[in-house]
Amino acid sequence: MSGKTPADGQDWRVFHATGSAPDGGPRTLPEAPPWRRFGGGPALPPPPDDEQAARRRLGHAEPVSQLDEKSIDTVNAALLLRRPLLVTGPPGVGKSTLAYLIARELGLGQVLEWSIVSRTTLRDGLCSYDALGRAQAIAAWQAGMRAHLAPDDAAPGDSSRSVPALGDFITLGPLGTALLPYDRPRVLLVDELDKSDIDLPNDLLHVLENGNYEIPELVREADSQALVHTSDPGLRAVVNDGRVECREFPVVVITSNGEREFPAAFRRRCLPLEMRTPTREQLLTMVESHFRALPSDAGTLIDDFMERVRMGGTHSLDQLLNAVQLTTKSGFQTDAARRTLVELLLRDLAKGR
Structure with missing residues (x-):
């Protein structure tokens, strides 16, 4: 994407929504305000x-x-x-x-x-603090110190064994x-x-x-x-x-x-x-990205998905990916079984079941 270019000829944007890992090292962000x-x-x-x-x-x-x-x-x-x-x-x-x-x-x-x-x-x-775990560790440390030090040579401040660290x-x-x-x-x-x-x-x-x-x-x-x-x-x-x-x-x-x-x-x-629902072309590219190649009949499923969204249903992209995976990769032989599965996978999430 071209983006807007300031007067000095440099694109002010550091993010272009390509998702590509940087070549030659991470990109440098401009200094903060x-x-x-x-x-x-x-x-x-x-x-x-x-x-x-x-x-x-x-x-x-x-x-x-x-x-x-x-x-x-x-x-x-x-x-x-x-x-x-x-x-x-x-x-x-x-x-x-x-x-x-x-x-x-x-x-x-x-x-x-x-x-x-x-x-x-x-x-x-x-952050979280495991107070019970520390109390148990300190009790075990104290018991170990008592067993380690003989009554005659024990010094109250002996630190031969470290106290469990708070961190x-x-x-x-x-x-x-x-x-x-x-x-x-x-x-x-x-x-x-x-x-x-x-x-x-x-x-x-x-x-x-x-x-x-x-x-x-x-x-x-x-x-x-x-x-x-x-x-x-x-x-x-x-x-x-x-x-x-x-x-x-x-x-x-x-x-x-x-x-x-x-x-x-x-x-x-x-x-x-x-963010809005992707276009058909975007959905085709997303499916191809996840499956490395566009599966057969994926276009038909995408059209079905988009029609359900257009009719006001609540649907997510992972529903579409699940439908493509099972109906094009799992060898369903009958249209009836496939249709039943599609209805299950592309159900309207707003209906609560």
Whole structure:
């Protein structure tokens, strides 16, 4: 896509919705505006990639963009201004896939997913503390110390065995991990925020504005440093003085199915993006991307899918992929069996059964 080009001849956009991994190294984002710069540190190593997760979302071939020029501009504005994207649209239209598209194209590593339910709190996204596990570990340590030290030579302050470290029992959540001090932004997917308790969007305001948070258990601890677990499997990070602050504000993709309105103060901090049902050509390319080649009769299924959407039904893209998989790959011999299966797989989700 050509995009708008400023007077100096350079395309201002860093994201073009191609989903292609960068050639010659990750793309460099322009410097953040002065009011969106943060001072976290020291910088952590780059996050790992998760190409398997990206392929599940995007397919094997270069994915087709569901975004028009205006939508691509909105994504780039969010990237350059370091502001969250609030992505709305029907269920299953591919809102959460946008986070994987951005991560792959800009080379930003594994996407951090925070799936929201009605019981989710801000603390769930930031960090968790296993108080019971630590109490059990300390009790076991004390018992081991008593067995290890003889009454005559034991000194009350003997530290031959280390006390279980507090950081061993703290795990940063997806939001907490995204706000660690990386040189390049992490990608955070906040999925279905409209499912949350009414207070969660307001609780997010401070974190989205200031890019930092405190871990109360570490603030009260005498040690100035703690090594904690993160949401990246097997990786840990050092937290100083119980406070985490980002160096680069993460790429935050917040999805909503439109089941509720968000407070004005929350919407002010986000850039809105509405995603619509893909066109027939886009659906054909998406199916081909996932199956490596366009299966026979896929066009007929896509036409059926689009007609059901046009008639006002609620349908998701994974329903279409499931229908293509079973009816074109599984050797159904009779039209009756195939038709029954299609009706089951492409049922209207709004009807509740």
